[in-house]
Amino acid sequence: MDFRYTPEQEQFRDSVRRFAGNHLAQGAHARAHSPEYPWDVAQLMAAQGLLGITIAEADGGQGGSLLDAVLAIETVAAVCPKSADVVQVGNFGPIRVLAEYGTPRQKERYLKPLLAGASVIAVGMTEPESGSAVTDLETAAIAEGDGYRVNGSKVFTTHSTHADVLLTYVRFGPGVGGIGSVLIDLKAPGVRFGQRSKFMSDETWAQIYLENVFVPADMVVLREGGFKKQIAGFNVERIGNAARSLALGRYAYERARAWAMERKQFGRLLCEFQGLQWKFADMKVKLDAAQLLLYRAAANADRGFPSAEETAIAKAFCNQTGFDVANDALQVMGGLGFSQEELVEYCVRRCRGWMIAGGPIEILKNRIAEAVFERSFPQRPAN
Numbered sequence: 001m002d003f004r005y006t007p008e009q010e011q012f013r014d015s016v017r018r019f020a021g022n023h024l025a026q027g028a029h030a031r032a033h034s035p036e037y038p039w040d041v042a043q044l045m046a047a048q049g050l051l052g053i054t055i056a057e058a059d060g061g062q063g064g065s066l067l068d069a070v071l072a073i074e075t076v077a078a079v080c081p082k083s084a085d086v087v088q089v090g091n092f093g094p095i096r097v098l099a100e101y102g103t104p105r106q107k108e109r110y111l112k113p114l115l116a117g118a119s120v121i122a123v124g125m126t127e128p129e130s131g132s133a134v135t136d137l138e139t140a141a142i143a144e145g146d147g148y149r150v151n152g153s154k155v156f157t158t159h160s161t162h163a164d165v166l167l168t169y170v171r172f173g174p175g176v177g178g179i180g181s182v183l184i185d186l187k188a189p190g191v192r193f194g195q196r197s198k199f200m201s202d203e204t205w206a207q208i209y210l211e212n213v214f215v216p217a218d219m220v221v222l223r224e225g226g227f228k229k230q231i232a233g234f235n236v237e238r239i240g241n242a243a244r245s246l247a248l249g250r251y252a253y254e255r256a257r258a259w260a261m262e263r264k265q266f267g268r269l270l271c272e273f274q275g276l277q278w279k280f281a282d283m284k285v286k287l288d289a290a291q292l293l294l295y296r297a298a299a300n301a302d303r304g305f306p307s308a309e310e311t312a313i314a315k316a317f318c319n320q321t322g323f324d325v326a327n328d329a330l331q332v333m334g335g336l337g338f339s340q341e342e343l344v345e346y347c348v349r350r351c352r353g354w355m356i357a358g359g360p361i362e363i364l365k366n367r368i369a370e371a372v373f374e375r376s377f378p379q380r381p382a383n
C-alpha cells in the first residue's frame with residue numbers, strides 16, 4: 001500500500017493547478033454567484049483535456065483513471081469552487097453512462113459536443129412521487145412505430161435550465177426489471193418546462209414535463225433490465241459528488257485557516273485560542289479521513305466503475321465532512337464567513353445540497369448496512 005501520488009499523478013495535478021491559477025482564479029467569486037453555466041470555462045477545460053478524462057481515447061476522451069478525474073476536480077475546486085461543476089459534467093455524470101453504454105451513433109451526436117465543452121447533459125431520475133424510492137418512477141416509454149412515446153415528469157434535475165439533452169430514466173414495463181433509459185433532446189416537441197425554481201445553493205432548476213415525446217428507437221441507451229447497469233454508472237456521478245463535497249469543505253477550511261493566522265481579537269491571533277485550535281484539528285482529521293475513503297473508492301475503480309459499497313461509504317462520509325467542515329470554517333470566520341464577500345458561505349450551501357443529491361446520506365447508510373449484515377433490507381412495508 002502506498003499513500004503517495006505517483007510521479008504521473010503529481011505531474012497531472014501540477015498541470016491542472018497551473019491551468020486553474022492562470023484561467024480560473026480570476027473571476028472565481030463572480031462565477032460562484034452567477035446562475036449561468038460557465039461555458040467559457042467548459043471550453044477552456046476542453047482545450048486542456050479536462051473533459052472526458054476517464055473516457056476512452058477511441059471515444060474522444062483521455063483514457064485516464066477515475067482517480068485522475070478526482071484529482072482534477074479537487075485541484076480545480078481549490079481555486080474556483082464553481083468550476084468544479086464543469087469537471088463533474090465533463091467526467092462524472094451521465095456523460096460517463098453515455099460513453100459506457102451509448103451506441104456509436106449516440107456518441108457521435110452527443111459525446112462530441114459534450115467533450116468540446118459546447119453542451120451539457122443532465123440526468124432525470126427523480127420524479128414528484130419517486131425520490132429515494134427511485135425504482136417507483138412512473139415516466140413511461142410505450143412502443144410506437146420505430147420508437148417510443150414517453151410521458152412523465154422529472155424534478156430537481158441539475159442543469160435542467162441549460163442542458164441540451166436529458167439521460168432519462170424511463171419505464172418500459174413493470175417493476176425494477178422494466179426500467180431503462182433514453183436520451184431526450186430537451187428541445188424536442190412535447191418537452192415543457194415548469195416555472196424556474198432555485199435550490200438553497202442558488203442553482204436553478206425547473207420541472208421537466210414530457211408530454212407525448214417521441215423518442216426514436218436509436219435513442220434508447222439501456223433497454224428494460226438496464227437499471228443495475230444504470231446505477232453502476234451512477235456510482236461514478238456519486239464519486240464526483242463526494243469529491244466536490246470534500247473539495248469545497250477543504251476550500252472553506254483553507255480560507256478559515258488563513259484567516260485564523262491573520263485576524264486578531266483580544267490582542268491575539270485567532271489561531272492562538274485553544275477552542276479554535278481543536279476545531280481545526282477536528283476539521284483536519286475529518287478531511288484526511290474523507291480523502292482516504294474517496295481515493296480508495298476511486299483508485300479501486302481504476303478505469304471501470306467504482307464498487308457500490310465503497311462509493312456509498314465515501315459519499316456518505318465526504319458529504320457529511322464537507323458540510324461540517326465548511327460550516328465550522330464559517331463559524332471561525334465570524335461575520336465575514338457568513339457574508340458573500342467570501343465563498344465560505346457558498347461552500348456551506350453547496351455542500352448541504354450534496355447531502356441530498358445523488359442519493360441522500362440516509363439511503364447510502366441503508367446500502368452500507370446491507371453490506372455490514374450481508375443481507376438486503378427491503379424498505380417497503382410487507383404486503
Ligand SMILES: Cc1cc2nc3c(=O)[nH]c(=O)nc-3n(C[C@H](O)[C@H](O)[C@H](O)COP(=O)(O)OP(=O)(O)OC[C@H]3O[C@@H](n4cnc5c(N)ncnc54)[C@H](O)[C@@H]3O)c2cc1C
Pocket residue numbers: 122123124125126130131132133155156157158159199353354356357358359360361362363366379
Ligand atoms: C442539489 C440537488 C441536485 C439534484 N440533482 C438531481 C439530478 O440532477 N437528477 C435527478 O434525477 N435528481 C436530482 N436531485 C434529486 C435527488 O436525487 C432527490 O432529492 C433525492 O433522491 C431524495 O429524494 P426526495 O427529495 O424526493 O426525498 P424523499 O425521497 O422524499 O426523502 C425525504 C427524506 O427521507 C429520507 N428517506 C427516504 N427513504 C428513506 C429510507 N428508506 N430510510 C431512511 N431515510 C429515508 C431521505 O434520505 C430524505 O432525507 C437533486 C437534489 C438536490 C438537492
